[in-house]
Structures are given as structure tokens and as C-alpha cells.
Amino acid sequence: MADAMDVDSAGPRIQVNLTSRDAALAVPHQALRVSTSFRRIDLSTLVNHLLESPKPIPFDFLIDGQYLRTSIDEYLTAAGLSSEKPLDIEYVRSQLPPTYVGSFEQDDWISSVHSSSSPGAATILTGSFNGTAQITSLSGQVLAKTLPFHTQSVKAVTWVDSPSLASSDAASFLTAGMDRTINLWSYQHSDEPSSSTVPLSATTAYISHKSTINSLSYSPSTSQFLSASSDNTIALWSTDSSLLPTVSVPQPTSFSRKRRRTTQKLPNIEKKGPLAVLTPHTAPVSQITHAADPTAAYSVSWDKSIITHDLVTAQVVDTRVTQHPLLSVTLLPSLNLIAAGSAARHITLHDPRASSNNVQTAVLRGHTNSVVSFARSPESEYIFASGAHDGCVRIWDVRGVSSTTEDGAGDADKSSGSLFAIKRESGTGKVFSIDWSRDVGLVSVGEDKKIQVNRGELMADVTVLDQTAR
Known part of the structure; x- marks a missing residue:
């Protein structure tokens, strides 16, 4: 020395x-x-x-x-x-803990959330168990709400084109749910203040699945999107309706027939079928996400597997079987890693490349119930958040994965704890979905019927509330 x-x-x-x-x-x-x-x-x-x-x-x-x-x-x-x-x-x-900013209550449980990321036009899109989706401003005003085209709960939402102050074009988004259909909606953002909520009508319905649709993933570069269903299938679609076949409406269930009799008569819209249907899983498909290359995707399922798909050939590239049913997945593209959330309460990190010899590279522990949603940090490629049925959102740094091995699994099985744990402001209820954007913050929704927003910049001077624990 x-x-x-x-x-x-x-x-x-x-x-x-x-x-x-x-x-x-x-x-x-x-x-x-x-x-x-x-x-x-x-x-x-x-x-x-x-x-x-x-x-x-x-x-x-x-x-x-x-x-x-x-x-x-x-x-x-x-x-x-x-x-x-x-x-x-x-x-x-230093990653400062996102502090509680506010929460906005809706009429029913909130199943899904996707924030727009357009500066000056940032909004929060949510799907609800009451069969509708709505767009909320950062001040809590409900800007628009869908008409009840869905006859059962909405389970997934995603922006296709986010609202923008720089464009006069209408924004659009997708919703999917327990009624086995996906709907495309159009929304015209306005920076003029309004006291009324704009009702939205669907423009296209996408029909293929025979059970609940659990997840959607949209690729802007290809204008294609994927849907994952409890019928064990994954469907590939395009937002260009001219590329899709026209199909008939599926037969309604007894529940949807009863629900439809209690709602207003809705106009007919065009109904389209998929470009392809993928059937690699043997149990309900929990979630699907595009890879960094939009011609590939990753799916996780209750059959405990993570599957890599080639969307051009509709073929399976790689299959990794884990020890527990998987409920959620996200991509950490610059690190060649994906994170998978399990029904066993933990998160596993995987190298999805076919050349990788390890089924998993690390285990992240901290949640006390099923891990159902992920969101990547807009600030750091190493940091992501997870939401779980324990009513908690946790923030993780993959650089903080300890080399301590557990359960005799060898050096490839590393374990880590989260940086922060964020509780629900309401004090109760499962977290169903989270999203994280630079313009909105870390947004979580769930059983308490509330949209909760937390914010914290990497170098901002913030006061850490008791509600957020390190």
C-alpha cells in the first residue's frame, strides 16, 4: 500500500x-x-x-x-x-425515495395504469373493474371516460399514441379485459380548461381470445401490439385495421348478457382478428412485453415458464422453466436482463439470451404477497419498481445484488433487498398495477380505488415522509 x-x-x-x-x-x-x-x-x-x-x-x-x-x-x-x-x-x-404527492379516488377497483410522457400534456390512463377506462390529469380532474363497450372488468390498458401539445392529432389507447375483447379508443387532448368529462367511443374491437385478457404490449416502431390471455394464448395484432381480417363478435357469457341489458345501446364498430396466435404456454399467460428488438417478445405464465418469441416467424426462441408460477415481467434492456415476479412473493432476474447457461441470475426478496407489476425508472437503467398484492411498491437497484448465496443454489443464485418500500396512503388494499414516467412520477393503483402518485428526483431536495421507508 x-x-x-x-x-x-x-x-x-x-x-x-x-x-x-x-x-x-x-x-x-x-x-x-x-x-x-x-x-x-x-x-x-x-x-x-x-x-x-x-x-x-x-x-x-x-x-x-x-x-x-x-x-x-x-x-x-x-x-x-x-x-x-x-x-x-x-x-x-443516491436514489432518493419517491415521496407521496397525492391520490385520486375512482368508483371501483383500479386494475391497470399507463402514464403519458408528453411534457405539458402528461395524463394518467387507468382501467377499472367497472368495465371502463378513464384519463386523469395530474390535478386529479377526470378529462375523459370510455363508454361501457366492455361488458366486464378492464384488466389492461396502454397508450398507443400519447397526448401531445405539439400535435393536433388525436391520441389513442387500447383496453382489454375479462370480456375477451380489446378495444381501440381515440382521445383529443385540449389544453383549454373544461369542467366536464369527455365520453369516449371505441373505434375498433379486436377479437380472438376465449378467456380473460391479462396484458397488452404495444410497439411504436412496428404499430403492432400483443395480448396475453388466460386461455393460454398470445395474439399478435396491428393498429392498421386494413392488415387484419374481419371477424364476428364472440358469443356473450351469461354475465355479459346480464350486464349488457343494464347498459345503453352502443353503436356497432369494426371487429378485427389477429395477425397470428401463439400457443407455447400450457397455463394462463400472465404478462407479455416486447423485447428491445420489437420483432421479439417475452411472456410469463402460470406454467412457471419464461418464453422468448420470434414475432416474425411466430416461433419459440427460448424457454426457461422456474420453480413458481409467474405473474409479471419487465425488460432491463441495457443490462440484458428481465425481471419476473412470482406468486411465491419474490422477483427473479434472468438473462434471456439463448447463450446464457443460468436459469436465473439473482433473487430479490422483500414482498410478502404475489408480485404482479413492474415499472422501470426513467432516470436509471439499473433501477426499477415492483408492485404486489401486499399493498406495497418496492424500488430495486440491480447493482445492489449481494453475492450471498441462498438455499444452496450456487453462485448464480444471488439475493438482494429493496432500496425503498412505499405503502398505500389509504393504508389498505392490494396494488394491481404501477407505472413510472419522468413527467408524472411513480404511479400505483389498486384495491383501494385510488391512483397514488409518488415523486422523487435523483438530486432533488425532498423531505422524506414517514410513509416511505428506506
Whole structure:
């Protein structure tokens, strides 16, 4: 350690090597000797000094995949390490916990949510158990609501074209639900204040599935979308109706016949069939998402499998079988990882490439009920959120996956805890769906009938509420 530069000469010292995956924040490589009494705040001050930052940047520090929450000396003692050996420390921008901003109540349980991300025209699209979808402003005003074309609960919603102040074109979105149909809707955003809610009519119905539709995924680059159903199938569609065959309406169930008799008579709309139907699963398909390449997709199912699809050939590329039924999936594209939420309350990280030998690369534990929804951070490629039936939203950093193995599964089975846990402001109810956008924040919906919004920028000065725990 003779070539290391002393930073603090007081007390026992240790050589540290500071690194960052963010090239804009990298410091020149040099060995430093610091006091073993250093904590996060001391190391953060040191990194800011080395960067010569005009405004201090808050940093967190990772050692072997674990966040440093004690002094270096306490960490070494707990890990059984010696101060005689150099210590590699990775520094990352501190992720501040999203604090509670507000919540807006609806008439029934809210099943799904998708925020628009257009600056100045940001809105929140939600689907409800009452069979409708609505568009809500960030002030809580209901801007538009769909007419009851769906005869049962809406289970999934997604924007196709988000509202924009820069365009006079109408925005559009998709809804799908327990009545086995998908509907396309048109919405004209206006920046003029209005006290009334605009009623929306569907323009196209997409029909193929024989059971509840659980998930939708839209690809802007191809104008195609996918639907996943409890009938074990996945359907591929296009928003260009001219590419789809015309079909007849499915036979109504006894429940939908009763529901339809109690609603107003609705106009007929064009009804279209799919481009293709994929049948690789042997149990209900919980969720589907496009890959970074829009000609591929990932699906998860109650049959415990994660399947990679080639959408051009409608063929299965890869199948990975896990130990538990899977309910949700999201892609971490720059890391070549997907996260899958299970009915067993945990999240598993997977490398979906066919060349990967591991069924899973890490296990994230913390939820106490089924993990049903994911949302990626708009600020960091390493951070994502999960929503679960335990009424909690958790935020995770994949860089903080510890190398501690569990259950004798070997080095490939790593475990990690979440950075933050966000409870429902109402204090009760399952979380059914979450979304995270730069313009709106972290939005969660669920059994308490409320849209809850939390916000927290990486470098913002915020007051952490008791409602959010680290």
C-alpha cells in the first residue's frame, strides 16, 4: 500500500479503489488510503472533491454488491475481511425515495395504469373493474371516460399514441379485459380548461381470445401490439385495421348478457382478428412485453415458464422453466436482463439470451404477497419498481445484488433487498398495477380505488415522509 495516497491519517486506514459505471462521474484511477471509520457521507465528500463538483452530488457506495450502511470498519468486521487487503468500492448517485404527492379516488377497483410522457400534456390512463377506462390529469380532474363497450372488468390498458401539445392529432389507447375483447379508443387532448368529462367511443374491437385478457404490449416502431390471455394464448395484432381480417363478435357469457341489458345501446364498430396466435404456454399467460428488438417478445405464465418469441416467424426462441408460477415481467434492456415476479412473493432476474447457461441470475426478496407489476425508472437503467398484492411498491437497484448465496443454489443464485418500500396512503388494499414516467412520477393503483402518485428526483431536495421507508 506504499503507492496509495493518504486521504485521512487519523486512526486505522485501508486502501480503497473507487469506480463508477457512469463515465461522466468517473474519477482518475488511483489507490487511496482512507480511515476505516469512513461512512457513506465521508466517501461522498471524497468523491465530490475528486470530481471537483461545483454542486455536491449525493452518492451511495456498493461493496461486493451490498450498499454500505455502516462504517467501513463495521463492514469489514461483519464480512470477516482484513483491512490489510485493498477494498473495491463502486459509487452511484443516491436514489432518493419517491415521496407521496397525492391520490385520486375512482368508483371501483383500479386494475391497470399507463402514464403519458408528453411534457405539458402528461395524463394518467387507468382501467377499472367497472368495465371502463378513464384519463386523469395530474390535478386529479377526470378529462375523459370510455363508454361501457366492455361488458366486464378492464384488466389492461396502454397508450398507443400519447397526448401531445405539439400535435393536433388525436391520441389513442387500447383496453382489454375479462370480456375477451380489446378495444381501440381515440382521445383529443385540449389544453383549454373544461369542467366536464369527455365520453369516449371505441373505434375498433379486436377479437380472438376465449378467456380473460391479462396484458397488452404495444410497439411504436412496428404499430403492432400483443395480448396475453388466460386461455393460454398470445395474439399478435396491428393498429392498421386494413392488415387484419374481419371477424364476428364472440358469443356473450351469461354475465355479459346480464350486464349488457343494464347498459345503453352502443353503436356497432369494426371487429378485427389477429395477425397470428401463439400457443407455447400450457397455463394462463400472465404478462407479455416486447423485447428491445420489437420483432421479439417475452411472456410469463402460470406454467412457471419464461418464453422468448420470434414475432416474425411466430416461433419459440427460448424457454426457461422456474420453480413458481409467474405473474409479471419487465425488460432491463441495457443490462440484458428481465425481471419476473412470482406468486411465491419474490422477483427473479434472468438473462434471456439463448447463450446464457443460468436459469436465473439473482433473487430479490422483500414482498410478502404475489408480485404482479413492474415499472422501470426513467432516470436509471439499473433501477426499477415492483408492485404486489401486499399493498406495497418496492424500488430495486440491480447493482445492489449481494453475492450471498441462498438455499444452496450456487453462485448464480444471488439475493438482494429493496432500496425503498412505499405503502398505500389509504393504508389498505392490494396494488394491481404501477407505472413510472419522468413527467408524472411513480404511479400505483389498486384495491383501494385510488391512483397514488409518488415523486422523487435523483438530486432533488425532498423531505422524506414517514410513509416511505428506506
